[in-house]
Amino acid sequence: MSTTLGVPRPDQADYMLRAAAGDAGRAYKRWMLDLLDVREGHTVLDVGCGPGTDLPALAERVGDGGTVIGVDHDRAMLDRARARTAGLRRVELREGDAHALPVEPGTIDRARTDRVLMHVAEPADVLVQLHRATRPGARVGFAEPDWDTLIVDAEDLETSRAFTRFTTAEVVRHATIGRGLARLAGRAGFRVEAVHATTPFFRDFDEADHTLGLGRNLQRAIDEGHIDRARGRDWFDGLSRTGAFYASFTLVCVVCSR
Template sequence: MDAIRYMDTVAEHGSARAYKARLLDALSVRRWHTVLDVGCGPGTDLLDLAATGAEWVIGVDADPLMVAEARRRTEDYPAVAVHLGDARALPVADGMIDRARVDRVLHHVAEPAAVFAELRRVVRADGVVVVAQPDWDTITVDPGDVRVNRAVREFVCDHVVRNATVGRRVARLAEEAGFDAELQVTAPVFRDFTATDEILGFSRNVERAVRAGRLDCERAGQWLAELRTGRFLATVMLFTAVLRPGTR
């Protein structure tokens, strides 16, 4: 699955819509605000931010293809600007941002702590930042051999996702950067294997693990066959945080 379609698929899932709505509500955007979407991808959430009536919405992404698509999707919205940039060196001035969001971005970044330092630099003293980040080391499924589940999860954490466990570090990294953090942990539940396979990538990651010699082909095939038939459940811990610049 190409990256743009993958991001759109994730955003359309019911669990994603639910937490995105909570984060948007927590931002409490006002008409005079400048809002920043760090790692905006193809612009999946930029139009929702624009619909708040914010004076200015800025999207930043490090992938030129994502930036091009986000610009295409928002070309009829003069209050939205999309820039190519690094989350660790945001192309905005000090204290320029009233509200910011970072949604499922930190596991892609080499230095997540640097992202929080940049957010602290660009966000006003009375600003608000919302963060959403899954912890890939918590993926759990039923049915299936738990040993294969564990092997697949470990392979994903070791070889597929750059910072697989950054979700559990969100509050600490934010506080070390000078934010006060209000943290919430939820566990979205997935019951349809086909849709979940697109989002969590069981089939493609099992194939990678087999090719890498980390998983026996027969056991892997049996595990996937069990997941595809009968009742299915998967879950993963999602860490969401509302951050405000601290006074200390």
């Protein structure tokens, strides 16, 4: 049996927290938070809140008169979020599905999803749910990658392209959701106010391997016959040896009003 390439799949909560802590993660989150214009007294909904990465910042903005509702379908994630927000009385955590949000219609002033729609069964249905949950005049923000734009610098350019094709076709459920956010939001009844695209990039191989799953996804591509084993291993070994590693992708953020 062959040795698995790269780092093993990380704990999902740790992965999300680490990704949010990087320069690119902090920058787009700050942009979205500013454009959402969360104010004192607002009721804010964070769909797919995960380990509660953004709940404290939202709670700070709503003040003592507001409420932040974090929704996630994963109880383990909610446990992490509960620990992260201990002592914040204005944060509520609810177990629920993004396709059937556990909130009353027309009660939400601000809402957000962050790298959630690429995983759900039907992104368009989730947007309809958000439209139902929000009040007239509400603002909603979305942030999603477009994995079709993933590039990994290597001398073997064809294998880099094959890795991106595999990621898009087999690894991520809705891999190109980022480019369609504005269109889908409009169809759901939202008015698009702002669109922002950023390019998170990696110069450190180990960080890229952890975040982008270079080794583990390459191993899967090899095992499923999408990439030749010897060529794939040569490609991966070359990435880890280079002194000038580079990889990047595009992340799209959209802020809308209702």
